[in-house]
Amino acid sequence: MTKKEIFVNAAFRENSVWRQILGICSALAVTNLMLNSLILGLGVIFTLTLANFTISLIRNWTPRSVRMMIQTLIIASYVIIVDIFLKANLPEISKQLGPYVGLIITNCILMGRAEAFASQNKPFDSMIDGIGAGLGYTLVLLVISFVRELFGFGSIFGLRILGDWWISWSIMVMAPSAFFLLALLIWAINTYYYKAKA
Amino acid sequence: MDISAFVLFWAAIFTSNILLTNFLGMCSYLSVSREIDSAMGLGLAVIFVLTITSALNWVVYHYLLVPFGIVYLQYIIFIVVIAAFVQFLELLIERYAPALYYSLGIFLPLITVNCAILGVSLFMVIRSYSFIQSVAFGAGSGIGWLLAILMLAGLRRKLKEKLIPIGLRGAGISLIITGIMALGFIGFSGIVQVQ
């Protein structure tokens, strides 16, 4: 596979959220604001890229029996780096994201990509796979949070774009809307795939 | 501060269900909800592990991480405590209760990566709960999770595959059902009075 194919594959064809329904735990809770989604998405991209790179770098020396432990250790370390960075530079956002930064560790995408790709491929390829998968994930977060913030607050990235006449839909801010929107997204994409296949 | 543990317990089950309002533990929720029996098994295991690990992590946090000034390592330590406890439990059940191991044991490895477990420990720290509050919150969250997965498993059994549009089958329809359940749970939001 060429580098470009690896990227496209990770970001779209095998997109973790809509193709494999992975990693939505930490995804949905922060999607009522676009800025939070973007920051969390960047955190995932950073962690995924470097964790994939590191895991792939040491793959030939890693003993099978402690493989999972090592992967968790590496992922958790990068997540802590993200956490320290946010606390030091973006304290407001760090407070809003609360436990969801730490929950990147148990995000199934990280373990999934580490197992499926990084533990069998070259470091540089794994990095590209990480960037691709992370971008695909962030894209899903942004699409959902775009709808939720627009209808729920009348704004985009905190900038109010719908006027005072707009009555915000509380339901978009609350949890159920995230489930419905993700379901609709998966529905639309699956239908597209089935059509393309036929 | 001094919210009664009892109130927290009920609030964790109904008014702020760990899955329906905090979205934690979605992966195994979607994949194990095909049959009621396995949903029940996994749910029980989650309640048990969640209650014990929130107690363990509370002790670790207050008597190890804070005194040594290594709170910034909490994510690693918490996940190690959870993984070690699950591993230990697996060995123990396999050794002393083989029958239980065959019905419950297969779910144990799934639990380590269940976001709900780590999530509860992190919430406990952020909201600075006391020991009793943490245990009550852990147990309540576990029961809430079991309730959610049992309801989904029950509803999925009644679905007629043929009537669902092809793109919506599986995960899509499960998410819509979950959304409706979450809407229903909003109705509980008045039952707990904090005074």
Place this chain on the structure above:
Amino acid sequence: MKDSFWYPIVFMLIMVVIFASILSVMYRFSQDKILRQERDSYQIAVLSTLASAISDYTGESTESIMAAYPESYERFVRSRDYPELDRESYQAEVDEEILAYCFEIRGKGLWGSMQALVSTTVDLRTILDFNIVNQHETPGLGARIEEDWFLSQFRDRLFVVNPDAEEDISQSYEFIAETQTPENERQLRRVTGATITSDSVIKMLRDEFNHIYKYFRNNEL
């Protein structure tokens, strides 16, 4: 070599040591910055709670007072220490004249403790400004108590009317729906979908105001 008993253990240990040292070095470098950020954001909250009182006296706009942080904090705000009151206390002063007091108050919400800053007139009867500094309510619902329309309702409100009679006016405040318009001074708009949190805010103000007022009836300001 990879199959030997010790190899995995040694490998694991090496990895733990490497990552733990990277993280602790990173943390040491960021620690000061994190602590400074925390202190700054708290001081800014105190300053902003007192800003309207300062602005009324000096004529400077609240924006210019806020923009001049940290210099304006040094100039106007003084921290006070009242033993046994057990609340962080500050006062705004210009030329040794006290303009307003600011107290950190605490209460409980639906999910955990709340912390807020409240500034009062020198007779401790009226709220000048009110800001929530820490809360763990449901994002998008209870957490909306941080929004300005909700907080501003508490500005210029009387909270203790006749302390000697132990009867306080705050009992008679009542909540109406967010979409309604208050008809009289007793009505406050509640955050939609967050009844408990809204009630908790009133309860926190009432309890804490009583506590502070009682303390200062027996102690000097």
